Amino acid sequence: MFDILIKNAKLRNYKELKDIGIKGGRIVEISDNISDKSEKIIEAHGNLVTESFVNPHLHLCKVYTLMKMNEEALKDYHGENMGRAMTAIELAAEIKKQYDEKWIIPNVRKALNLAVENGVTHIRAFADVDSKAKLVGVKSLLKVKEEFKDKLYLEVVAFPQDGIVKEPGTYELIKEAIKLGADVVGGIPWIELTEEDEKEHIDKMFEIAKEFNKPISMLVDDAGDPGLKTLEMLAVKTLKEGFEGKVLAHHARAMSMYSTPYLMKLIELLKKARIGIITDPHTGPLHARVKELISEGALVALGQDDISDAYYPYGRNNMLEVAFLASHILWMTTQKDMEILYDMITINGAKSMGIKDFEIKEGNLANLVILKEKNILESLRNHEKPQYVIFKGNIL
Structure with a gap:
């Protein structure tokens, strides 16, 4: 049981969409299709998910x-x-x-x-x-x-x-x-x-x-x-x-x-x-x-x-x-x-x-943003507020 499960996230260092499982304030799994249960499921719809x-x-x-x-x-x-x-x-x-x-x-x-x-x-x-x-x-x-x-x-x-x-x-x-x-x-x-x-x-x-x-x-x-x-x-x-x-x-x-x-x-x-x-x-x-x-x-x-x-x-x-x-x-x-x-x-x-465990990797702290755009060009062009902001595994 995850605290948060993000589905179909576009990550900067992967070509294919990924799911991200978060528990206890940390990223515990990044894989193609996570079917586990979660307290909260967020559908990213292929939008960019990055470090905050x-x-x-x-x-x-x-x-x-x-x-x-x-x-x-x-x-x-x-x-x-x-x-x-x-x-x-x-x-x-x-x-x-x-x-x-x-x-x-x-x-x-x-x-x-x-x-x-x-x-x-x-x-x-x-x-x-x-x-x-x-x-x-x-x-x-x-x-x-x-x-x-x-x-x-x-x-x-x-x-x-x-x-x-x-x-x-x-x-x-x-x-x-x-x-x-x-x-x-x-x-x-x-x-x-x-x-x-x-x-x-x-x-x-x-x-x-x-x-x-x-x-x-x-x-x-x-x-x-x-x-x-x-x-x-x-x-x-x-x-x-x-x-x-x-x-x-x-x-x-x-x-x-x-x-x-x-x-x-x-x-x-x-x-x-x-x-x-x-x-x-x-x-x-x-x-x-x-x-x-x-x-x-x-x-x-x-x-x-x-x-x-x-x-x-x-x-x-x-x-x-x-x-x-x-x-x-x-x-x-x-x-x-x-x-x-x-x-x-x-x-x-x-x-x-000097912030440790910051990048989106399994085991690191879950400090993430889910943007409204699917790539960096559009993210910079629009510079809008993210759809979701997550700090230490908590949705703000």
Whole structure:
């Protein structure tokens, strides 16, 4: 007796339709025609059934804050080849003076309900920690994380958006955030004013990660400046500290301006350090060199990044929509490209977050979506909500 039996599913790695038997939260059988009884039978009608979607980068404490401020930060972040990105961050910081759980938590619930509807079951969520936000964002996300634990997996990142050296006292606040229950140590070293301060920023965040045995996510080189090299600093530090496979790098937009010889050396360094790159090409005019990273065998995934805040006015927590946009921005439009894009919002995202037993295989956790379409082309074209979303073997 299965808990759920999915009939006539189109799987990405099989030519023929398959049945999927789920019990105890796991996939226990994939075969041509399962006749066993089940508590619930879902007829897929040949539609695409895949792993659920993963969003490894979302500034969740800021969702739906755009209407609380003017558009100056948005203009600076998107304009002048991102030359004023640091100014944009400084302008956007004003909203944190108003931080209050009373409005943050409802906004977060709205964003996470959208995630569930759109089949996003795993999210790495950033919460700003600094002299203005204090620990309000972290505490808000931790509360909502508990509320949604049966609907999605949420990792909370304690994120020093305005710097460590630039923002005295933030180091201690990040430490306190981890003690409260934050899952990941954040970082944004490029925001510091000197190379020495950038290295100190990275060193300080590694201190905390090592003390509490936590993974690291850092936003690096997020501006139109080819002189920014904090991604290289992060990779070197990762190797030095033996943190291979426990570090994620986000944005790396300055990479778009690097010379090819330096980029190739950097990619080899990233592979050696087992650092994945999370790119969000829809939220800024520059982006990481995705095609080169992929062709050289580096791990790359897509993130939503923002939902209606100072950096991006749109967003629905819909990773199919993110992949659809990336297909245009990156000119990844062949069938092979579409398969890669789909990996970037499913299995690559899971790998980047260190999620185990994620792929559709017997014995793995049942985190699935049953789409309304029969192939990836139509799924990306329409980027609609799935017919069914299954998390840990439960139909949401």
